[in-house]
Amino acid sequence: MSVFYPAPIERLIENLTKLPGIGRKTATRLSFFLLNAKDSYITELATSLVDIKEKIRLCSICFNITDTDPCEICIDARRSRSTVCVVEESSHMMVIESSYPGYFRYHILHGVINPIEGIGPDEIRIKELQERIEKEDIKEVIIATNPNIEGNTTAHYIGEILKPLDVRITRIASGVPVGGDIVYIDSLTIKSSLDNRKNL
Amino acid sequence: MALHKDEAIVLFKRSYGESDKIVRLFTLSSGKVAAIAKGANKSRKRFANTLEPFNRIRVEYFEKYGRGMVRIENADIVETNSGIEKSLKRACTAGFFVEFVDRLTKERERHEDLFNVLAEILEGIRGAEFTYDDILHYQLRMLGILGFMPNFHTCVYCGQAMAADEKIFFSRERGGILCPKCAPSLPHQVCTEGVIEGIVSVQQANGNAAPGFQAVWRCAENGPPYLNNGFERAAQDIMEGFMTFHLDVEFKSYRILKRLIV
Ligand SMILES: [Zn+2]
Ligand SMILES: [Zn+2]
Numbered sequence: 273m274s275v276f277y278p279a280p281i282e283r284l285i286e287n288l289t290k291l292p293g294i295g296r297k298t299a300t301r302l303s304f305f306l307l308n309a310k311d312s313y314i315t316e317l318a319t320s321l322v323d324i325k326e327k328i329r330l331c332s333i334c335f336n337i338t339d340t341d342p343c344e345i346c347i348d349a350r351r352s353r354s355t356v357c358v359v360e361e362s363s364h365m366m367v368i369e370s371s372y373p374g375y376f377r378y379h380i381l382h383g384v385i386n387p388i389e390g391i392g393p394d395e396i397r398i399k400e401l402q403e404r405i406e407k408e409d410i411k412e413v414i415i416a417t418n419p420n421i422e423g424n425t426t427a428h429y430i431g432e433i434l435k436p437l438d439v440r441i442t443r444i445a446s447g448v449p450v451g452g453d454i455v456y457i458d459s460l461t462i463k464s465s466l467d468n469r470k471n472l
Numbered sequence: 473m474a475l476h477k478d479e480a481i482v483l484f485k486r487s488y489g490e491s492d493k494i495v496r497l498f499t500l501s502s503g504k505v506a507a508i509a510k511g512a513n514k515s516r517k518r519f520a521n522t523l524e525p526f527n528r529i530r531v532e533y534f535e536k537y538g539r540g541m542v543r544i545e546n547a548d549i550v551e552t553n554s555g556i557e558k559s560l561k562r563a564c565t566a567g568f569f570v571e572f573v574d575r576l577t578k579e580r581e582r583h584e585d586l587f588n589v590l591a592e593i594l595e596g597i598r599g600a601e602f603t604y605d606d607i608l609h610y611q612l613r614m615l616g617i618l619g620f621m622p623n624f625h626t627c628v629y630c631g632q633a634m635a636a637d638e639k640i641f642f643s644r645e646r647g648g649i650l651c652p653k654c655a656p657s658l659p660h661q662v663c664t665e666g667v668i669e670g671i672v673s674v675q676q677a678n679g680n681a682a683p684g685f686q687a688v689w690r691c692a693e694n695g696p697p698y699l700n701n702g703f704e705r706a707a708q709d710i711m712e713g714f715m716t717f718h719l720d721v722e723f724k725s726y727r728i729l730k731r732l733i734v
Contacts, residue, residue, distance in 0.1 A: 387564045387724065388484060392560070393560065421526060421556065425557040460549065
């Protein structure tokens with residue numbers, strides 16, 4: 273015979289188990305934590321959950337996730353107006369931003385070209401990038417997609433369609449990681465680092 | 473638990489959780505195999521960039537991980553996918569043939585011929601963009617290996633051998649051409665004269681002379697002149713109808729590739 277918690281608790285447990293990495297046991301533990309938590313915390317948590325659905329949208333310029341349109345980055349006057357860094361996802365932008373804070377403007381593709389998954393150029397924000405280059409005064413496009421087959425195909429395709437426009441197109445380098453040891457690096461990476469070597 | 477060593481072409485990959493990768497491999501000795509590579513997204517040392525689509529690799533794996541998957545222990549590159557990224561058409565063509573194998577073979581069904589053809593195709597695309605003739609040629613070769621070759625030689629209803637100029641009725645349902653006598657009583661499509669013969673000549677051409685070859689049969693001395701007018705569209709129409717009816721699979725890459733062909 274199975275024992276059930278009161279219906280509202282069961283419902284919460286069930287909803288929590290839909291989250292990645294949360295099983296029934298953890299969901300139950302979290303539910304009881306919430307049951308005993310302060311009212312103010314519960315209200316705050318519930319509002320923040322509703323807010324991410326209601327207030328978060330995509331920036332109409334760069335397609336970053338934002339609660340203001342245009343996003344903070346796009347209206348930041350201190351950033352270079354002439355350089356746009358193209359990334360696959362907002363999370364990739366965050367990584368670049370943390371090592372090059374306040375410098376670039378971005379364009380978020382929301383995916384990469386991946387024919388076997390049915391994703392072609394029309395399924396991601398490539399056309400919008402092209403329109404931006406034509407409209408804004410952009411001098412350089414840095415393509416920072418991942419250096420794998422999908423990211424490289426996307427980079428080549430973007431390079432191809434932007435070629436007629438008067439804009440410099442660059443690709444992030446791939447090679448030996450900083451602090452790395454050549455002995456442990458795979459041959460493809462070594463090859464790429466030699467192909468992309470630079471003058472001292 | 474036995475360790476298997478094999479050669480394989482990576483058909484598909486997907487990240488799984490934070491650090492694992494799930495892949496489908498087309499192995500030389502065991503056909504299609506689903507596999508998990510634990511720590512593939514973290515450990516650059518063990519798998520580096522080997523488990524990427526279109527790569528030809530040497531792989532060591534253990535039976536069984538569970539859920540029908542094997543666990544990859546080691547993987548090395550034999551031939552990388554580099555070159556395929558150079559154009560959208562190359563990527564879509566490679567995707568189409570990889571999907572072809574992925575969708576039309578069963579797991580653990582050994583297909584050495586198909587493996588070799590797929591390897592040849594990927595090597596070709598790394599070197600040069602395929603023309604439509606190249607694509608059609610290999611598509612027919614793969615269909616032949618899998619036992620799905622349409623009959624372009626005799627009437628599929630009465631068995632009558634047919635002259636070139638009579639080959640204008642194609643029945644996708646019956647998978648081949650119809651003679652003028654049988655055509656009226658069976659569903660069929662009418663094709664421009666020469667298209668069927670064109671497909672046959674593309675099929676019979678020996679296209680595998682060198683990687684990155686360009687279709688040469690179209691310009692062959694005794695090659696039929698009609699091949700140049702709207703052949704792509706007509707042949708594509710026949711092949712598409714045939715494949716949709718008999719194989720009942722949709723190739724995602726083909727949807728994008730199609731727009732690049734005609
Ligand atoms: Zn923005
Ligand atoms: Zn007949």
